[in-house]
Amino acid sequence: MSDNLLSVNLCGMHLSNPTILASGVFGITRDLLSRASRNGAGALTMKTITKEPRSGHRAPIIVSFESGMMNAVGYANPGIEEVCREYADLSDVKCPVIGSALGETPEEFAYVISRMGKLPVSAIELPLSCPHTPGFGLMSGHTDPKQAAKITAAAKKATKKPIIIKLSPSIPNVGEVASAVEKAGADAINCGNSVGPGMIIDIETGKSVLGFGMGGVHGPAIRPLAVRCVYDIYEAVKIPIIGCGGITTGRDAIEMIMAGATAVGVGTATYYRGERALALIADELQEWMKKRNYKSLEEMRGIAHGKK
Amino acid sequence: MASNYPSLKNEAIPISYEVTNVISESATVKTIFFKGPFNALPGQFVMLWLPGVDQKPFTLSATGANPAISFRIHGEYTRALAKVKTCDKIGITGPFGNGFDLSSAKSVLIVAGGIGIASVITLIEQAAAKKIRTEVILGARTKNELVFEKRITASGASLHLCTDDGTAGHHGFTTEAAGILLQKQKPDCIFACGPELMMKGIADIAAAHKIPVQLSLERYMKCGFGMCGACEINGFLVCKDGPVFTGEQVATMPDFGKSARLKSGKKISLKEYFSPKK
Ligand SMILES: Cc1cc2nc3c(=O)[nH]c(=O)nc-3n(C[C@H](O)[C@H](O)[C@H](O)COP(=O)(O)O)c2cc1C
Ligand code: FES
Numbered sequence: 001m002s003d004n005l006l007s008v009n010l011c012g013m014h015l016s017n018p019t020i021l022a023s024g025v026f027g028i029t030r031d032l033l034s035r036a037s038r039n040g041a042g043a044l045t046m047k048t049i050t051k052e053p054r055s056g057h058r059a060p061i062i063v064s065f066e067s068g069m070m071n072a073v074g075y076a077n078p079g080i081e082e083v084c085r086e087y088a089d090l091s092d093v094k095c096p097v098i099g100s101a102l103g104e105t106p107e108e109f110a111y112v113i114s115r116m117g118k119l120p121v122s123a124i125e126l127p128l129s130c131p132h133t134p135g136f137g138l139m140s141g142h143t144d145p146k147q148a149a150k151i152t153a154a155a156k157k158a159t160k161k162p163i164i165i166k167l168s169p170s171i172p173n174v175g176e177v178a179s180a181v182e183k184a185g186a187d188a189i190n191c192g193n194s195v196g197p198g199m200i201i202d203i204e205t206g207k208s209v210l211g212f213g214m215g216g217v218h219g220p221a222i223r224p225l226a227v228r229c230v231y232d233i234y235e236a237v238k239i240p241i242i243g244c245g246g247i248t249t250g251r252d253a254i255e256m257i258m259a260g261a262t263a264v265g266v267g268t269a270t271y272y273r274g275e276r277a278l279a280l281i282a283d284e285l286q287e288w289m290k291k292r293n294y295k296s297l298e299e300m301r302g303i304a305h306g307k308k
Numbered sequence: 309m310a311s312n313y314p315s316l317k318n319e320a321i322p323i324s325y326e327v328t329n330v331i332s333e334s335a336t337v338k339t340i341f342f343k344g345p346f347n348a349l350p351g352q353f354v355m356l357w358l359p360g361v362d363q364k365p366f367t368l369s370a371t372g373a374n375p376a377i378s379f380r381i382h383g384e385y386t387r388a389l390a391k392v393k394t395c396d397k398i399g400i401t402g403p404f405g406n407g408f409d410l411s412s413a414k415s416v417l418i419v420a421g422g423i424g425i426a427s428v429i430t431l432i433e434q435a436a437a438k439k440i441r442t443e444v445i446l447g448a449r450t451k452n453e454l455v456f457e458k459r460i461t462a463s464g465a466s467l468h469l470c471t472d473d474g475t476a477g478h479h480g481f482t483t484e485a486a487g488i489l490l491q492k493q494k495p496d497c498i499f500a501c502g503p504e505l506m507m508k509g510i511a512d513i514a515a516a517h518k519i520p521v522q523l524s525l526e527r528y529m530k531c532g533f534g535m536c537g538a539c540e541i542n543g544f545l546v547c548k549d550g551p552v553f554t555g556e557q558v559a560t561m562p563d564f565g566k567s568a569r570l571k572s573g574k575k576i577s578l579k580e581y582f583s584p585k586k
Contacts, residue, residue, distance in 0.1 A: 026534070026535060028537035028538075028573065029537060029540045029543075029569075031540065031543035032540055032543060034543060047573075053570075053573075054572055055570070055571035055572050056571060056572070058361075058362050058363075059355070059357075059362055059363035059364070059531075060322065060355070060401075060531075061530050061531060062530075062531045062533075062535055062536060063320055063321050063322075064317070064318045064321050065321065066316065067316060068316075073530075076538070076572055076573060077572060077573055078569075078574035078575075079572070079574070082573075082574050082575075086575075200321070202324065202399060204324035204399075205324060205359050205399070207359035209321065209357070209399075211362065211363070219316075220316060248313070248314065249312065249314070251313075270535065271320070271535055272314045272315075272316055272317060273314050275534075284312075
């Protein structure tokens with residue numbers, strides 16, 4: 001793969017291609033990150049980590065439907081203490097790793113971030129937008145512009161590493177929130193998380209299938225929502241954007257970049273295309289760029305906006 | 309490029325099957341039959357959803373026209389499962405995983421400890437039906453906990469029993485019984501399913517005798533199809549890369565026979581992990 005065509009700088013991280021493994025999908029242990037890094041990702045995102053261990057919601061935690069999937073994992077994770085031990089050495093992970101930290105309050109965010117900042121991660125992402133876990137994200141007002149700015153400011157104080165704020169197409173005023181966190185010091189925006197919550201009912205038993213009853217919707221079904229949000233955010237802020245939601249092929253990555261994304265997050269596509277999905281997407285992206293004579297990703301970034 | 313859009317599989321959703329029969333194999337082991345056909349390779353598993361309770365992995369203890377799963381009652385979930393009756397609906401996702409590989413073996417030794425027999429019973433039947441010389445070592449704590457003896461002998465396989473308390477067959481562990489058997493004959497391949505320390509013992513014996521071995525591992529599973537990462541052991545996914553692993557593969561897993569992850573992902577010792585549920 002000719003490195004320079006796809007290479008991108010995101011908050012000082014050098015990515016050999018713009019695909020980033022989305023948080024919580026596949027790469028949830030140290031050894032799985034290492035495995036994912038051998039599968040051609042530009043960067044990897046860790047599973048979201050909280051202060052205390054969490055067992056997460058009951059299974060089923062992931063279900064599929066005709067045009068996507070839903071999940072209600074419930075932020076299962078071993079807690080920051082344990083994570084500091086497990087992830088201390090990431091030397092065999094061959095691409096940048098982005099940490100993901102979560103708290104219920106700005107203080108708790110700061111605590112987890114300050115610990116995580118000592119790990120060999122290149123940036124830290126804060127999901128403010130999970131649609132299906134009480135105490136966090138959309139279920140506790142973290143995406144109110146004022147609250148989001150408060151959390152961002154606390155995060156910036158807790159580490160010198162770049163802070164990425166992860167939003168979701170479920171936020172109606174996503175541009176406004178993005179602008180608020182930019183002012184508070186955020187280094188990048190990821191948009192985004194799953195959408196919802198949604199629900200799937202098994203008609204034979206009349207019961208909702210996900211153990212938690214409802215969950216976030218992701219995969220191809222939400223791609224147009226994510227693209228429009230990235231478009232709105234690009235209008236609202238100057239900091240780089242990670243476009244994430246339903247990206248399954250190189251074409252989808254191109255669309256996201258044209259909406260204004262600097263890099264693209266990929267999660268659900270690994271279900272459809274296997275663990276090499278990110279490499280496949282990067283290959284397709286490169287093939288298309290060559291055909292259309294694009295010399296860099298920058299040339300196509302944001303072109304859907306016409307101006308800028 | 310649009311024409312190359314991958315087909316969107318939709319296999320991660322439980323399908324309802326009607327329960328056709330429930331039988332007690334012993335005081336603590338039950339088998340639930342459901343309406344087939346349901347095909348799977350020996351060693352493959354399904355995720356079984358009980359609405360409002362949970363969803364857990366089970367190897368199929370019968371496939372085809374009268375498929376079934378078998379389980380030992382030992383926790384909240386299996387207690388709820390034990391209440392399932394004929395005509396109830398159960399939600400099944402799968403089959404998942406790789407299954408055992410009999411390939412070109414002409415003689416096999418299959419070792420099962422406890423409820424581990426549920427994961428190898430269809431392998432025993434398939435091997436025997438293929439006229440492969442099939443020796444089975446079946447172990448349990450005590451005579452009353454031995455299950456599937458009739459199915460094993462009916463298949464044509466030769467059965468060697470083993471109990472911790474000596475109430476039936478060899479008095480001692482399956483690993484000892486395997487050691488004794490291997491003095492006399494050398495199978496082309498060994499298969500094992502049971503407590504992890506037993507499987508570790510079998511893997512060591514197989515390595516000492518230079519016989520290939522396949523082991524069916526157990527780890528906490530939340531999805532069953534390689535997406536959530538819950539079942540990870542040293543970079544392998546038990547649900548997708550396994551559940552059956554070769555002796556060479558487990559030899560590269562420092563956690564095999566030592567530790568496993570809780571629902572949160574926290575690693576604890578196997579002893580703690582498999583200690584009786586509260
Ligand atoms: C099983 C699963 C677990 C997830 N866990 C997290 C998480 O811990 N933190 C987070 O920020 N996002 C999490 N997400 C959301 C993804 O990172 C991603 O934002 C979302 O799935 C949309 O992208 P996609 O359509 O490419 O999957 C999870 C998604 C899935 C499918
Ligand atoms: S159980 Fe989800 S990856 Fe194996």
